[in-house]
Amino acid sequence: MKNLIAICGLDCENCDARIAALTDDDDLREKTAKAWSELNHAPITPEMINCEGCRVDGIKTPFCETLCPIRQCALGKSFATCGDCPDMENCENVGAVHQSDPEAKRRLTGRV
Template identity: 65%
Template sequence: MKNKIAYCGLDCEKCDAYIATINDDQALREKTAKLWAELNDAPILPEHINCEGCRADGAKTVFCDNFCGVRQCALKKGVTTCGDCPDMETCETVGMIFSNNPDALNNLKG
């Protein structure tokens, strides 16, 4: 499995924060910050849009680093991804990700 697959199965390489970071794309940071601020009703600024991947060493967005319940749970359980967790099929936290993005589940099973 690619190390750019997040704990929840989302593909970090398709995330605008990752793309902006890897390409040092300030315009994409600004666009992403504006969108995420509106979607989350939160003060998200372009300088917050830096991430090298959920499971990779390096920069992470504030949400991914500190507030993502899926990531915190996986770190606590010591699993590589939720795909390694025996509770994945019944987990409500990661289940919300799967219901919005079925590819995430496929990434964990593939």
């Protein structure tokens, strides 16, 4: 599995935070911070929009680094991704991601 597939199955390669970090695009950081603030009902600043990927070494957004319950769960269980977890099908946390992005589940399992 590509390292740019997040623990939950999201595609880090096409994530605006990663793209903004790699291209040093402040306009994209601003746009992404605004969208994510509205989506998450949380204050997200453009300075927080820097990430190289969930499963690769390097910078991460504060949420991805320490606050994401999915990432913390998988790391705590020593799983590379949720696809390694026998409880994935019944997990409410990753289930919410898979409902909003069915391709995320396919990336982890090879099926939907």
